[in-house]
Amino acid sequence: MDIEIRKEQAKVYILSGKARVGKDTIANMIKKICEENNLKHINLQYSSYLKEYAKKISDWDGRDETKPRALLQYLGTELIRQQIDELFFIKRICADIEVYSKFFDVITISDARYKLEIDVPKEKFENVISISVIRPNMESALSSKEQQHLSEIDLDDYDKYDYKIINDGTLEDLEKKVREFMKKELGKEKEMKMNEEFASEITNMEIKKRLSHDEMRNMWFDFWKSKDHDIIPSAPLVPINDPTLLWINAGVAPLKKYFDGSEVPKNRRMASCQKCIRTNDIENVGKTARHATFFEMLGNFSIGDYFKKEAIKWSWEFLTDEKWLNFDKERLYVTIYQDDEEAYNIWREVGVPEERIIRLKDNFWEIGPGPCGPCSEIFYDRGEKYDPDNLGIKLLQDDIENDRFIEIWNNVFSMYNACEGVKREDYKELPSKNIDTGMGLERILTILQGVDTIYDTDAVLPIINRVSEITGHEYNGEMPFKVIADHIRALTFALADGASFGNHGRDYVLRRLLRRAVRYGKKLGVEEPFIYKLVPTVVDVMKVSYPYLKDHEKKVMDKIKKEEELFHKTLLDGEKKLNEIMEASTNKTISGADAFKLYDTYGFPFELTLEIAEERGFSVSKEEFDEYMKHQQEQARLAREEVSSMNLQNxxxxxxxxxxxxxxxxxxxxxxxxxxxxxxxxxxxxxxxxxxxxxxxxxxxxxxxxxxxxxxxxxxxxxxxxxxxxxxxxxxxxxxxxxxxxxxxxxxxxxxxxDEKIRNKIKKNHSATHLLQKALRQVLSEEVMQAGSRVDDKNLRFDFTYDGKISDEDLIEVERLVNEKIKTNADVITEIMSLDEAIKKGAIALFEEKYGDKVRVLTIADSIELCGGTHVSNVSEIERFAIKNIETKGNNLYRIEAATADNIEAELFEAIKPYND
CATH class of the missing domain: 2.40.30.130 (Elongation Factor Tu (Ef-tu); domain 3)
Known part of the structure; x- marks a missing residue:
């Protein structure tokens, strides 16, 4: 396909001139012209970086425009330049030019005031045009104090401008001049001066396919909607009612109930973009181009509907059709299970040549007993640049770890039942064959955006840029930036989804992620809490696809800041204890037992023990430490981090x-x-x-x-x-x-x-559970979230999250409120309505639950919830309510046990029985 190739470097127009001459006005006019010509435009400003530092070193709040302009200029330029390398801000804007060039056609910089702010970008990039903006009347009106300011006079003798625009008339006159200028610019023949390596990477990719992360998600959804799929919202990262998982770690994980046959979906065709956390390769995060703890998995699924032919055909269509991603077919390779002739024939039918279909014996998805089957992966060839040993297709054939062939899609054909003791060739076919696929969003973005790593994509790079701003260190691919950016993404989403910091299970995973981020912050010279400051950037980057993050932003920041402060104290205490151990050592060795005690008792990271020991010339017995750690993990393991609980289909x-x-x-x-x-x-x-x-x-x-x-x-x-x-x-x-x-x-x-007697007791306890949740939200906070419950004929149990301490007085008030509502004699109202109507009505819904087109809404006194259970017809039937016990089940997770009616007396009788005897 013959298409026009856009330059690697966008057109960059640097506007320079004295105060109030119209630089920003011209930038806005250029933006308007770009929109009219279907060109993407962005405006950058040096001042956006300067203001951040002005706030830190002065009492100026960055907004008070009533102050003299000279003072604003002084705080915004001179004072900062006295304390920070003058080139720092220029390097920052150059880094942004390099990134934004991959997404925008035209970039304007509307506030250059110094020679270096023009010369450095022009030296670094080819397509930089400098424009002098002159407004004669305004220049003569400037005060002598303003004229004397360096930012107003540094460019007075500058003679390297490419163009001049004189603003000496009305706005209409100025816009006419800008349009004439841009007409010449846009009408120029575009010379392709890009290097051959970059050209080969995007030869068959139209500019409209260089998608942002938001655009990629939307295109994915649009494609599968066109194939009659329901779009399934991303489930929260914290699994509900699944003890086999620490985290949702794959697109299929929330859909296990459909794959194991325990539930039937409304539509057997589904697609999703599922947020995931995996920590099995945490040590590789930041070291490789692809590893991350937090990522998004694009997936399409079929539950007993379409199978291999459609799955393969549609994946090829999405990747290669010019309406969709329009990838160069010559860059795509596929792997299949060695004995899967059906998949081979389908790939040949869609047009993949024989030499680009690789048979592998390991292309079979199987985790214990249950549904399993062959899989077929699709790889994108990024070119010889990523193949230093020139191994070519051998990298795929021998399954060698590499950065040349990137796995972008995996189709799993779930068609057999795996049974213990049965050979694979003897597995029985499933009565309902399923499709489970996965495509890593961040991985596909590296190709779409022409970058080397997932950290250079628009989903992650803004966070790295923020780290650079806070630390004052320029990013050049260093590992600390990547670790911090990845971990704050995981922390922000996990905490917003209801997880907490703690010492066990998933809570400890978050603690470990934060402490690892803090440790890498120290490598960048940061000695005070700062990770929490990155949360707003994560929220901003992901706001279109995950708007709910904004509602949790402050809570997440507070939790991270509190944990950071705690860890900084831990580091001080741990370093003090480590110094004592080293001073007492006679052979410059730290035992594994001491290292583990530092880790387990003081929370001091083992990696930090190793670093400090190495700096001081000490050795550490890692083998002994690993033995202690292994023992602890065996004792404390709460869940397996794998999708392994798929049941046998019947x-x-x-x-x-x-x-x-x-x-x-x-x-x-x-x-x-x-x-x-x-x-x-x-x-x-x-x-x-x-x-x-x-x-x-x-x-x-x-x-x-x-x-x-x-x-x-x-x-x-x-x-x-x-x-x-x-x-x-x-x-x-x-x-x-x-x-x-x-x-x-x-x-x-x-x-x-x-059994009517048992049913009535269950009804009382269930209705009381609804009243309990409402009372907790009234007494403690509307942020109280249900985390689980159990209702039987004896008791009720309610698990909930709450970020704070609960006093005896709080419990007394909760109990009083529930009993007060029981005395209202209010009828329990049951209504059937749409989910949207229920939410508008104020009904509480567990957003991880599956709801149909119509839902059952229970109004019990002032409690409104979605519920399919059985309930009393009038609150008076509950009679009485009493809290028996409250306990913590982890950081910010509480469990209340309570009883109603006659069960209260029964509990009391059992409690005093020993004394009566």
Whole structure:
């Protein structure tokens, strides 16, 4: 495809002149002209960097324009130049020119006041045009004090301007001059002076495809919408009701309930951009071009709908069609599982030549028992520049770690059931074949934006630039900048999603990330808390796709600042203890036991122990330290950081689609019939002694939303059979687990009876849980967030997050409020409405939960929540409410246990029974 190639360097116009001559006005006119010609424009200013430092070294707030201009100029230029290298700010704007050139066609700099502010950019870049702006009447009106100021006179004798624009008339006159100037500029023949290496990188990429991170997400969503996919919002990073995961670490993780068959999605075609955290390679963050703890995973998914042919065809279309990414097909390579002939033939059909299809024996996705299958990866060839040993395709064939071939997409064809003790070639095919794909957003941006690393993309680089501003160090690819930028992204999102700092599990992961960022800040010479200052930059960069971050910005900053201050104190205490250990050593050795004690007791990073020891000529027994660490990890491991809990799909369960209706909101007893019987995972017509029964109608509630299953009996053939447990099947039916003597058959008539006494106690506790959450939000804070609950016939348990301490007085007031609401005798109102209507009504929803087109809204006194559980009809039925206990389950996570009605007396009786004896 023959297309025009844009220069690597955008057109840069530096506007210079005395105060109030119209430089900013001209910059705005150029912006307007660019918009009219479909060109992207941005204006930069030296003063944007100067003001930040003016605030630090003076009492000027940067906004008071009533002060004399000379003072503003003095604070904005001279005072700073006395304390900081004059070239620092020029280097900063040059760095921005280099970055923004990849995204904008025209850059203006509207406030050059010094020779160096013109000369340095012109020396560094080819396409820099200097423009002198002159306004005769304004110049004659300037005071002598202003004329004497260096910023007003340094360019008086400058004779290297490329153009002059004289502003000596009306705004219309000035705009006419600017338009004439820009017409000549835009009409010039564009000479392609770029180096061959860069040209080869973008030869087949149109300028409109050099997407920002926001544009890339939107294009991804638009593409899959055109293929009838539902766009699934990113789930929070903290997994809900999944003990197998510390973090959501893949696009498929929040969708496990669909892949294992426990739930059926509204649309079997889905796509998402899922925020993820992985910390298994934390030590490589900053060292390589691709490793990060926080990243976004683009994914498309099919649950028993389309399969290999469509997945491969559509991935190729998105990557190569000129309507979408328009990648050069010659740069794309694919890998397939060595025995996957079907995938090979499909890739050949879409046009991939045989020599660019690589068969690999490891291209098979499998994590323990459960759904598994071959996968096919797509790689982008970034060119020989990233292949110093000139190994070429051998890098892919031998799976050699490299920066030339970047994996941009992985299609997983989930089609088999992996079983322990069974050879892969003997795996049975799944009844419902699924597609699970992943494309790293940051990785694809490196290609779209023509940069070397994910840290140079527009999703991360602004954070690095902010680090540079705060530290006063210029960024040239150094590791500390990358570590800090990555870790603050992870911290900002994780804390906004409800995680906290602590000593265990995911809480400790955050603590480790922050401490690692602080440690690398020290390498940049920062000795006071500063990581928290980066949060607003993260929020600003991600504001379009994640606007909720703004609501949490202050809370996140406060938490990070508090943790930073704590760690700085820890560092002081730890260094003091380390000095004592080294002074007591007779052989310049620090034992692993001492190093671990510093780490475990004082929170002193082992890496810092190693650094300080090396500086002082000491050795550290790392092997002994690792043994202590390994022992601790084995004892404290709370979860595995992998997607490993996919259940075996049950073919009979998936294919069983007879409708079963829950009638338990309205009645506790119903005459019905058996429509399904299961002996283990096999559907049968006759069941003997034990198994699972599915009824046409049932009043039994199956455990969900924290509420336990109902108890009761089924009367079949005049025999009472106790219902042991309940669960909800793949297609929504209620399964009753029973044990009995004899046989029962599909079609048998049944009387299903729920235990009314137990159900009533559950209802009281569940409704009281709603009142408890409302009272907590009233007494403590509206930021109280539910983190889990369990409601049975004995007690209620409510887990919640709250950033603060809870006093006895707080609990007394919470309990009083709940009992006060019980006394109002308010009817409980149940309404069915759309989710949007419910949210507008003020209903509290768990945003990680799946909701259908219509939701059930419960109004209990002044509490409004989305809930599918069973409840009292009037709050007076709860009778009484008492808090039994409160405990902390980690930093900022609390658990309250409480009881209602007769259970309060029962609890009290059990408590005093030993004394009565």
């Amino acid at each position: 073919e009979d369960l998936i294919n069983f689609k007879e409708p079963s209706t829950f009638v338990g909101y309205d009645t506790l007893e119903v005459k019905t019939k058996i429509i399904g019987l299961f002996d283990g995972d096999k559907m049968v017509n006759t069941l003997t002694n034990k198994g699972y029964v599915v009824l046409e109608k049932t009043p039994f509630y199956a455990e969900a939303g924290g509420q336990v299953s109902d108890k009761g009996v089924l009367i079949i053939n005049n025999e009472k059979i106790k219902v042991i447990d309940m669960f909800k099947g793949t297609n929504g039916q209620h399964f009753h687990h029973i044990e009995f003597e004899g046989n029962i058959n599909v079609g048998d008539e049944v009387i299903a009876i729920v």
